[in-house]
Amino acid sequence: MNKKILLFTTFLLLAGTIMPVLATETTPETRAEVTPPTDDLRHVSNMFVDPGHKYIAYNGAGELDLFLYSSQKTQYLSNMYVILPQGLTTSGGIDAVQNAVSKYSTGLNIHNGSLSVTQLANTTDGREVYQISPSTGAFITAGGHDEFLALEFPVKAASKDSGLTKVTFNANTLAEIGRNVLFIGADNIKFDTSVSSYPEVNATTIGINGADSIVRGIVLNGIQREITLFTPKVSDTYTVYDNATNEVITTKTSTGLSGEQYSRIGLVDTLASLGLDASIYDEKSLTIDSGSFSDSIEWVPQKALTNNPDEILSGSNYRIFVKRFGKDVTVKYVDENNNEIADSITLSGNIDDGYTSEQKAITGYTFKEVQGNTTGTFTDDEQIITYIYTKDIVKAAPVTVHYVDTEGQKLAEDIVLDGNVGERYETEQLTFNHYDFKEVEGSISGEFIDKEQEVTYIYAKIEENIVIPPSENNEPPKKQEEAASIARLPETGEKNRSFIGYGLILVLIASFLIVNRKNFLKNE
Numbered sequence: 001m002n003k004k005i006l007l008f009t010t011f012l013l014l015a016g017t018i019m020p021v022l023a024t025e026t027t028p029e030t031r032a033e034v035t036p037p038t039d040d041l042r043h044v045s046n047m048f049v050d051p052g053h054k055y056i057a058y059n060g061a062g063e064l065d066l067f068l069y070s071s072q073k074t075q076y077l078s079n080m081y082v083i084l085p086q087g088l089t090t091s092g093g094i095d096a097v098q099n100a101v102s103k104y105s106t107g108l109n110i111h112n113g114s115l116s117v118t119q120l121a122n123t124t125d126g127r128e129v130y131q132i133s134p135s136t137g138a139f140i141t142a143g144g145h146d147e148f149l150a151l152e153f154p155v156k157a158a159s160k161d162s163g164l165t166k167v168t169f170n171a172n173t174l175a176e177i178g179r180n181v182l183f184i185g186a187d188n189i190k191f192d193t194s195v196s197s198y199p200e201v202n203a204t205t206i207g208i209n210g211a212d213s214i215v216r217g218i219v220l221n222g223i224q225r226e227i228t229l230f231t232p233k234v235s236d237t238y239t240v241y242d243n244a245t246n247e248v249i250t251t252k253t254s255t256g257l258s259g260e261q262y263s264r265i266g267l268v269d270t271l272a273s274l275g276l277d278a279s280i281y282d283e284k285s286l287t288i289d290s291g292s293f294s295d296s297i298e299w300v301p302q303k304a305l306t307n308n309p310d311e312i313l314s315g316s317n318y319r320i321f322v323k324r325f326g327k328d329v330t331v332k333y334v335d336e337n338n339n340e341i342a343d344s345i346t347l348s349g350n351i352d353d354g355y356t357s358e359q360k361a362i363t364g365y366t367f368k369e370v371q372g373n374t375t376g377t378f379t380d381d382e383q384i385i386t387y388i389y390t391k392d393i394v395k396a397a398p399v400t401v402h403y404v405d406t407e408g409q410k411l412a413e414d415i416v417l418d419g420n421v422g423e424r425y426e427t428e429q430l431t432f433n434h435y436d437f438k439e440v441e442g443s444i445s446g447e448f449i450d451k452e453q454e455v456t457y458i459y460a461k462i463e464e465n466i467v468i469p470p471s472e473n474n475e476p477p478k479k480q481e482e483a484a485s486i487a488r489l490p491e492t493g494e495k496n497r498s499f500i501g502y503g504l505i506l507v508l509i510a511s512f513l514i515v516n517r518k519n520f521l522k523n524e
Contacts, residue, residue, distance in 0.1 A: 035141075036074075036112070037075050040190060041075070041191060042075055042076070042190065043191070043192050043194050044195050044198050047198065048170050048218050049181045049225065050225065051065070053227060053305035053306055054227060055309050057231070057234075058157055059156070059158075059298075060156065060300065060301035060303075060304020060305075061091040061156045062303055062305040063100075063152040063153060063154055064152075065153075066082065066152075066181065067149075067182075068132070070194075071140065071144060071149075072142060072147065072194075073192070074142045076134075076139045077110070077113075079131060079210065079212055081129065081130070081185065082181060083128070083206065083207065083208065085127065085179065086126075087162065087166070090153075091154040091155055094117070094119050097117050097154065098117050100153055101115050101151065102115075108140055108144070109140065110134070111141070112137045113139075116132070117130055118133065124207060129207060129208055129209075131210040156304075157304055159259065165229055167227050168225070169224065170218060170225055171223070172219070172220070172221050178205075179224070183201075183215040183217040184216050184217075185212035186214040186215055187211075187212040191216075198216040198218055198219070199217075200215070201216070231257055231258050231259065232258050232301055232306070232309065232312070233257060233258070234255065234257070234313050234314075235253050235313070236255075236315040236316050236318065237316075238252045238254070238267075238268045238320055241320065241321050241322075242321075244323065249276065250274060252267070255312060256299045258300065258301055259300075261297060263295075264292075264293050269294070270286075274322075281323065281324055282323050287322075288320050290318055300316060301315055302314050302315060324350060326349055326351040326377075327380060327382040328346050329355050329378065329385065330344055330383070331387070333362065333387050336390055341362055341389060342360055345358075349378040350378060351377075351378055351379060354377050356375045360387065364392050365422075366392055367387065367388075368388045370385065392422075393420050396420055396421040396423070397453070398453075399448065399455065400416050401428075402454065402456040403456075403457050404457075405460070405461060406458060411432050411435065411459060412432070421447075421448055422448065424445065427445065429444075429457055435460065438458045440457050441456040443455065
């Protein structure tokens, strides 16, 4: 900066038209009390544009250094006008201009006011016009700011289709005064002798339709500047951040000619294209801060001014965010003895994503308490949530155990098992003589419930086979039976004795009946 000041001061001294500027930088005034200007004279010095570079890229954005108010005299501030040259427009609109003016105002150390900016109507040849207005009574003090404090005006260069090859600033002659970018309002304003290199001109003649009808702009032989428009190589940068920690994971660039386009597909839209591990990062979580991953993007230089046309200029910077997989959250449902009473649930998600667990209604149990965070976010650590329940004591319906044969006939009395809902029961398979177990109907073990249950053990009778051993004389069984029958027939004497016995029995019965009848008649 000092070198620039010395060179330009020397040039102006030789021209003999502008007061010399300080050869060293000054510091802002820090006095508690500031004396306002003692007169209303305005001092103009070094009010010009210095692009500072030889080249500006087509479609490129940059900042143009505008030098407005001189620090050589304590003075009230006047309106300033900016007419952008052909080939340049504002980058970012009026808001960007206001931000630049606010930053400039801070460096000026303005007293009793501030600066504001208004966009006026364009000139007849399409150049943008802005009016920078100080508050009434606003002033600056001598040495209160750096003489070459610049308003960094945001600009964007025309496209190659415009046909322009150069951008021109400042006027060497009065006939070229319309080429100026900076003008100071001169209505009812008195200037000191510094104004000799800033002739008056009708504002509307040069396309200014603002608060002043008369303005002044620099006319000085040799002050004109030019920059050349060119097509540079541009590099866009994609920076990938961990969504949880905001730490940079990796970066990727895309380089091409300004004004041309490229696709993000296959470049930055997948974990593979970014070189990220799919076991660590969730591809579905990829987001970008501008546009979408399917967009086609134009290479546009963001710092368009350069002295080297072969330099690869910085393009747009994009931020990509990706989430890491978090560790699982396990939700358990147990009784007071830590026995599982319902299936566990596993919750999965990315780090910093939220989770919510659920308290279940479990038949036969009453919720008691929970251990762990029922809601929260997934982290790098596994988490366990345990819902604890107490068992309800509810009388269950009985379990009846039957023991029957294949015909359904009972082989033993039923056994009735009682218990509470949820408790276990076990039945027993009994053994019976002359029966083999065949099958069981129902669950031989299980839990008591609120409905009756039956278990039926079924047995099959064992068939007994009678085997007659053969006789000693080896005769067939039939002949043996006949022989046995013959052997059992009584002898003649035996038959007579049998008849006599039967007769005696009949006589005794008859006598008994006769005696009883007589006794009955006698009693009557």
